[in-house]
Amino acid sequence: MTPKYKLSDDSVVVIIGSGAGGGTLANELAQRGVKCVVLEAGKHWTQADFENDEWAMFNKISWLDKRISAGGWHHTKTYPHLPAWIVKGVGGSTVHWSGVALRFRPHDFQTRTIYGEVPGANVLDWPLGYDELAPFYDLAEKKMGVAGSKASGQPEMPPNNHYRVIEAGARAVGYKQIVRPAASNSAPYDGRPACQQIGFCMQGCKIGAKWSTLYTEIPRAVATGLVELRPESMVLRIEHDKSGKATGVLYADKSGRKHLQKARVVCVAGNSIESARLLLNSASSMFPDGLGNSSGQVGRNYMNHSTAAAVSINRKPVYMYRGFDIAAVVADEVALDTKRGFFGGYYLEGLALHLPYTAAFMKPGGWGRDVTSALEMYDHMSCVWVCGEDLAREQNSITLHPTEKDQYGLPVPIVTKTYHENDERLAAHGLQQWRKLSEAVGATRVIDMPAYPASHNMGTNRMSAKPRDGVVNKWGQSHDVKNLFVSDGSQFTSSSAANPTLTIVALAIRQAGHIAEAMQRRDL
Template sequence: MSADPTQQTDTHGAAIEHDDSVVVIVGSGAGGGTLAHELTARGVKCVVLEAGPYLSQDDWVNNEWEAFGQMAWLDVRTTSGAWRITRDFPNLPTWIVKAVGGTTTHWAGATPRFMEHEFAAHTTYGDIQGASLLDWPITLADLAPYYDRAEQAMGSTHRHGRPPLPANNNYTVLANGAERAGYTYYATGPYATNAEPYDDRPGSIQDGFNFQGDKHGSKWSTLVREIPRALATGHLDLRPGCQAVRITHDDAGAVDAVEYLDAAGSLHRQAARVVCVAGNSIETPRLLLMSDSGRHPRGLANAADQVGRNYMRHLTGTAYARFEQPVRMYRGETMAGIVADEARHDTSRGFAGGFYLETLALGPAFLASFIEPGAWGRELTSWMEAYANIAGTWIVGEDMPQPGNRVTLNRDVQDQHGLPVPNVHYSDHPNDVAMRSYAYGVADQIYGAVGALAVHHTPPYPSTHNLGTCRMSADPGDGVVDKWGRAHDVPNLFVSDGSQMTTGASANPTLTIVALAIRQAEHIAQELAAGNL
């Protein structure tokens, strides 16, 4: 491991741990890292507890399976439900990162905004049987200025005068097919990897290896931008290797501390004025459920039995097309372009909501593992032999929230600390099935228009877009947090990641998580200054 800048602080000193004036943030990814940056820039003292190590660009390796083992959250989890993940990857329902920077260090970088109607899903789609649709308590107009700030912070291409990334072959194949199939809205972004130097980050060298880690540093992550800037203020105490295990509260019901295990397994207690949980949509509800008490017998902030419910993971699937001539999809950026025409809401297609098609390139080892889990013989080798001639696109679409899709504590299985593991239960809604089937047909049409010899439909991978489980709601009976991400039941507890999303929309979630975190930080700072927190 490279030199750790957090070592400048006595991270477990008694004086620090008893300082009840700090904001404790659990997690350092898109939500937690952004929140830390925004608050410390305003002079607010923060402690960030990150379960994973502090890895740097020097530590990352350009080898997909080695990088996976280096970065992925591989703690024990269990899976249930009718989704195929239960069969293919029962111990890996989600594919996220356990390290400083969180999953912003492992993401493809797409930054589309949610659309206006997606903030009013129930009003727009109506009552859909089996779905627990709800309108967000905020609108696109409320979030628009924060989208602007997030795009500028992340350096989104195609936005605010930022130039686009150059097209690679994988995108050119998709774009040509989209044009011939009658589509209009396709481009090489928006994408949070620099096409040219910006904000102290270099331009992309199109090396094809920035998906898991980015040794070149052109892709935005909180590890690269927000965490170093927060540390530079002197107001951030960053503690890697520290797993939060419980949030405690005082007799009045306000949270007062976070208990956590350090890398050696020793238990600590960090006092807090405010606690912000940003552990991803799996670990966030797990922590709240483990923080039960006499006042909160079903778990912290869970009076309405909503913590863990309405888990969403985005409708996904991949189409790989085989051509007579080489494509070499692995050259250039992993996420090299987007087709947006189908992101609209149009029930004539047989489903509510919409989806994007986004280029995707996997290396040979990942492709062999994910193209058709369990496949063997010619079914698999015919595709692997044609690796250089393959183009790939990923389907990203809105899945329906369902109260039964949820994260719970599996008390029959324990992790390395002896704690109950999260169980992720998920089954597709019929709307999801209809959308995925239609989207596969669109991919067939696009690739067929440019002469594909065959198109293979790959089932969903372990989830990378984990959403919901602590959703925003106007009515405390419908969700966990209010429009600021503040828990309905607990006055100084916030949720600061994708868990708070009321619905999933069709767009990749990272931009929205960052925008919400900027907005939340502004609110928390104002409330602290006013003495309301």
């Protein structure tokens, strides 16, 4: 039975967001006996609502509230009001994510130490290292059922034709690390069925083979009787008392009525844009620049990976859309190697697009014979997404529009991003290597595409050892407000080249233990 906590109940942990961070945190806390209220801005979709249709699901689940793209990136022209491609709904972007589950490498936690001072960037070491997080990576892989992981015991995902084409090209140019770390069941696991290779993974997994908090963490948390889920509850601000302690969360329900839910602890897990926006919106006389923002770093250091995309037209049909959406992931370029002319590394991720998305992303807003002649060869296409390290830059930021408001009466967020020259060199190298890989197996044409709206949003509330350098400590705990935590990718100090979800889940598991123990000691 779902509890109905009173708005005046100040013994609960209020979690804002139900995705990889918030959903995992809710379940982990509930399993430790902690009462929680989960506030989710979006609707509570179910698997019955999922459609194997790209545009239908994009319009149904995407966060389409107005946002403004600003800065030097191409999004100001190609996607002026869609800087990020995330989900507004229970489960957050774990509904939409491709399922790639990659760990950070040890050097990713020490970018300032290893890279030194990078002009035009704001790189910083994490206040924790790989060895400290490794046990939680194991727990996350087991929880999520990552295929090929020793922790889960799941066999590797069977290769589809897209995989075979990319693998052949990769090996032809000398690559050796071709992997497929998918958080989707390759065999029945944890009460969920095996992947049926339907191919609409990013539209929501209709059978539930792909891990998503929508049908794993959230239902289990609610089943404990300790967690109440409130969908269509948009959080407007976090309240605090005279001592600076967070006391509650003001939110609007689906009818627009406002409620103040009292809280013992507040955990923010709304994705990098909304989490930073919320702290900025929670400014007060005590925190004039935003809650927990004594460092001035809230909203700063926005990262979304250095990315690029391309499709290759092969001599024979590939049918990339058949099977799991991620084919081969080529990992050879992740290693540190500054001889290439840039810091960091990247993955070449064989990400299948269906025909509607291919048409939309190939040349945003454009058409013509160069596009139609390529689309005529859609069944011959292979596709790559270059996913590389994005250096933190203070000017890449989330800020509040001075006058324009959204449907909740909140200032519209401005997402400002200008690529560092390192990002541009990295992405160009990735496209060059993809072209070599494709031509090695006889591709007749390779078409570079602009990067898609960001699904990997990181930074804006970053971890730091010293309060002046960031927003939260090694536990995701605010330097300024003891009972305020950040539980999503906005706490990332660096982006690495790895897709962020596995690390978000590992950090949430670790954070839950810390919060539960601190509550038991009465430190929170």
